[in-house]
Amino acid sequence: MIDHVNTQRKAPIGRPRGFDVEKALDQAMRVFWEQGYEGASLTDLTNAMGISRTSMYAAFGSKEDLFHQALQRYTDGPAAYVPRALEESTAWQVATAFLNGSVRATTSPGCPAGCLGVQGSLAAGEAGLSARDTLAAWRDNGISLLRERFQRAVDEGDLPAGTDPGLLARYLMTVANGIAVQAAGGATRDDLHMVADMALRHWPRT
Amino acid sequence: MIDHVNTQRKAPIGRPRGFDVEKALDQAMRVFWEQGYEGASLTDLTNAMGISRTSMYAAFGSKEDLFHQALQRYTDGPAAYVPRALEESTAWQVATAFLNGSVRATTSPGCPAGCLGVQGSLAAGEAGLSARDTLAAWRDNGISLLRERFQRAVDEGDLPAGTDPGLLARYLMTVANGIAVQAAGGATRDDLHMVADMALRHWPRT
DNA sequence: CCCCTTCTGTACCGAACGGTGCGGAACTGC
DNA sequence: GCAGTTCCGCACCGTTCGGTACAGAAGGGG
Structure with a gap:
């Protein structure tokens, strides 16, 4: 509410993200779907998402957070x-x-x-x-x-x-x-x- | 067939096994049942079975072999x-x-x-x-x-x-x-x- | 132009993974 | 008692795990 103006800001300061968050989340969803939470390693996930571990942690928080967001995307998609x-x-x-x-x-x-x-x-x-x-x-x-x-x-x-x-x-x-x-x-x-x-x-x- | 006489031998030579194979297999079955194949670590399994890693490998072969034998016991039991x-x-x-x-x-x-x-x-x-x-x-x-x-x-x-x-x-x-x-x-x-x-x-x- | 913020690649952390080498303990046969 | 065989506990192997420190790259604001 306070920063409603920010919702219109197209170009936030700082280096822009080099990948599409939703595309990456789609790939993570597929890996979790195919291999399960425990069977999907960080290496499997980030390889499929096409990003580095650092970028994944910066964008999604942790493996568990990534799983929750992938599940949300699964709920809204498949x-x-x-x-x-x-x-x-x-x-x-x-x-x-x-x-x-x-x-x-x-x-x-x-x-x-x-x-x-x-x-x-x-x-x-x-x-x-x-x-x-x-x-x-x-x-x-x-x-x-x-x-x-x-x-x-x-x-x-x-x-x-x-x-x-x-x-x-x-x-x-x-x-x-x-x-x-x-x-x-x-x-x-x-x-x-x-x-x-x-x-x-x-x-x-x- | 050749060693049918051995089936009657009660005391094979060498140090006797210090644990009950079937009881240990029951415990392994429970751990796999509760945690899944990937989620069950060798430490989880051997702790529940009450034996060392070495004894497990000598008696059952490998984690995968143990799983197969635990599944067989599940088939015959539960x-x-x-x-x-x-x-x-x-x-x-x-x-x-x-x-x-x-x-x-x-x-x-x-x-x-x-x-x-x-x-x-x-x-x-x-x-x-x-x-x-x-x-x-x-x-x-x-x-x-x-x-x-x-x-x-x-x-x-x-x-x-x-x-x-x-x-x-x-x-x-x-x-x-x-x-x-x-x-x-x-x-x-x-x-x-x-x-x-x-x-x-x-x-x-x- | 420089400063600030944000993102990215590399290299690395301690811990846990499945699996094993080895020396000693416990048994049978002689 | 002594050899032969099997089993056990400990310490250790290389690899992979989830997660991170750090330095440089890429953008906006002044």
Whole structure:
């Protein structure tokens, strides 16, 4: 607020940055996605980002900070199918869009197989505990978003009265997480689309 | 074959081993289960096993060999619910026993949360690629066992003609893998039992 | 022009990594 | 007792880990 004028300043004093922060963050996201938090070394990361260790620390803070920012970019990018799915007009459409989106995102050609929010740090030693907890909270947040959407669907009569929105939400997230594991193991998009269809076959209807 | 007499020899020459190989393997299995292949250091492992690095290398070969033997012990121990489920008399009972067993195994008090076959090495750097591939093959083998069992059920008329045994098998493994991820993130046994029930609600019947 | 700020490349830090050489301890067979 | 064999604890190997000190390069403000 005080320095609102600074938001318009195009050329801050000092030597300008020699790389594109968002492009570098994209590359870091890919490395974390492919190798996990612990499996991605600073050397792997900075090589992929095309910058030196010093520049990385100056721009992002630490490996853990970089991971958080890469996860945010993942949320806004490859995982953007989640908020899109929540905007569908019926609970059935939300569920379908969510699972189909997860299949697409975890088997996208040119991207690592699987989901950063799952394989980024599922089990870890001491160094990766923070990342592990961050991702567990990230997945829980996804469940909460789904639950709130399904609660609304119950309230609106879009889902049968007495339906448990929390159970539906956790069920969908569980299937999506399983899809991510299968994708990481090499399952094809067609395989997983059939699995997603099967998981939706018994969806409650009014 | 040649040394079948040796199988009866109780006291081999040389200094006897000062620890129980199977107990040590159990502890190693727990560490890999909790921290993953890359996250488990030799120090973590040998401390839990109660032996020195030298003894570990002499008895098990290398960290990777130790992991393979720990996975075998996991297969025979905590994951023994899989072959038990396959022996159930109907496909429905097989599926129910498989998912309920996976819920129990991934939320067993006194054991790490989740499944070694999933979180042992899902995404990894160069050092963990072999373990990652081993676990992917381990999961694929589980799918194959289920598929063969369901093929038999189709042949016997226990499942409707035209049912795809491979799809059922992959579907169940996907749900089980999702359950493992959720368990690793702190989901309770009750939560996951309800998820498993929901996943079985639309099971094909004759 | 010089000063100040910011960014970058190199070279390096202590710690931890997986793995091993070696001398001594503990056992069997003679 | 003495050789032969196996196991164990300690100290150590080279490498890599995440993170940083420092000096020079590249920009703006006066």
